[in-house]
Amino acid sequence: MADELLHETRSDVLWLTLNRPEVHNALNAAMTDALTHAIRAASGDRGLRAIVITAAGDRSFCSGADLKESAGGMFLSRDGTNPIADVMRAIESCDKPVIARINGRVLAGGLGLVAACDLAYAADHAEFGLPEVRVGLFPAMVAAKLLAKIPLAALQEMAYLGQPVSAAEAKRLGLVNRTASPAELDGLIEDVLTKLRQNAPGAIATGKAALLAMRDMSSHQRLIFAESTIATISGSDEAREGRQAFAEKRPPRWANGS
Incomplete structure (x- = not known):
């Protein structure tokens, strides 16, 4: 079978x-x-x-x-x-x-x-x-x-x-x-x-988890959670590479090779 x-x-x-x-x-x-x-x-x-x-x-x-x-x-x-x-x-x-x-x-x-x-x-x-x-x-x-x-x-x-x-x-x-x-x-x-x-895999993974977590939160709780989440993402290697690629006018090079 x-x-x-x-x-x-x-x-x-x-x-x-x-x-x-x-x-x-x-x-x-x-x-x-x-x-x-x-x-x-x-x-x-x-x-x-x-x-x-x-x-x-x-x-x-x-x-x-x-x-x-x-x-x-x-x-x-x-x-x-x-x-x-x-x-x-x-x-x-x-x-x-x-x-x-x-x-x-x-x-x-x-x-x-x-x-x-x-x-x-x-x-x-x-x-x-x-x-x-x-x-x-x-x-x-x-x-x-x-x-x-x-x-x-x-x-x-x-x-x-x-x-x-x-x-x-x-x-x-x-x-x-x-x-x-x-x-x-x-x-x-x-x-x-x-x-x-074309997009950052780590940011997508963190974002997917964040969307799931925020679904059952109140509006107030969502904003607090979002503040913490964006602070964490902005300090990542991916975010640094993204900003550098933007400044250098080139496609970003993500850690997985894409």
């Missing part, structure tokens, strides 16, 4: 491909464990600038938890945590930008993966849905991430009615950054990666 998750390092980017197209890339224990391990291993790897998560085939990015997994195992806690929630935590705690390349329909827990990613780009034929109520469930874990991404009214309609929305609507709601035709999707991803490479 083919590997549940394919790994490929392309230059300085780790590509992770969900590889169960025969079941719409549904998440089972093997796939979630592999995803969590791969993302955690990539975090801290100075040779990598980003992670791209995509899927095999062109019909589905991910249909969520595999409902055929024994005894509802994808919905039970293991050692106090849920396997899909573990993937979301790994994405959020990773010090690299994690990018969703969405090549088809996204449902249920698959939408949770997209919501956890830092950036998301979708083929314009993709659809996004929360059909859990149709099988007696509710997208509680997915909602935990979507509440910070899309308006509450839109989340309620998706969760209560179980009807999918188009890629264009997902972009309007803020769930994805941009859409493209299937033929142009890879070009869009490469353009994003090219732009990321």
Whole structure:
């Protein structure tokens, strides 16, 4: 049987491909464990600038938890945590930008993966849905991430009615950054990666952690935290190199070689 998750390092980017197209890339224990391990291993790897998560085939990015997994195992806690929630935590705690390349329909827990990613780009034929109520469930874990991404009214309609929305609507709601035709999707991803490479990796890592930390703070707390964060970043080797490069009118040379 083919590997549940394919790994490929392309230059300085780790590509992770969900590889169960025969079941719409549904998440089972093997796939979630592999995803969590791969993302955690990539975090801290100075040779990598980003992670791209995509899927095999062109019909589905991910249909969520595999409902055929024994005894509802994808919905039970293991050692106090849920396997899909573990993937979301790994994405959020990773010090690299994690990018969703969405090549088809996204449902249920698959939408949770997209919501956890830092950036998301979708083929314009993709659809996004929360059909859990149709099988007696509710997208509680997915909602935990979507509440910070899309308006509450839109989340309620998706969760209560179980009807999918188009890629264009997902972009309007803020769930994805941009859409493209299937033929142009890879070009869009490469353009994003090219732009990321021009920027300071340490600043991005610190900024990603700061955005996550500030999300649950009051306005007053955010400003205090931001003052401390910018003071730390401004004293870094990257910031010194950036200022020097600006003065010398040349591209900055980051520590990872980009």
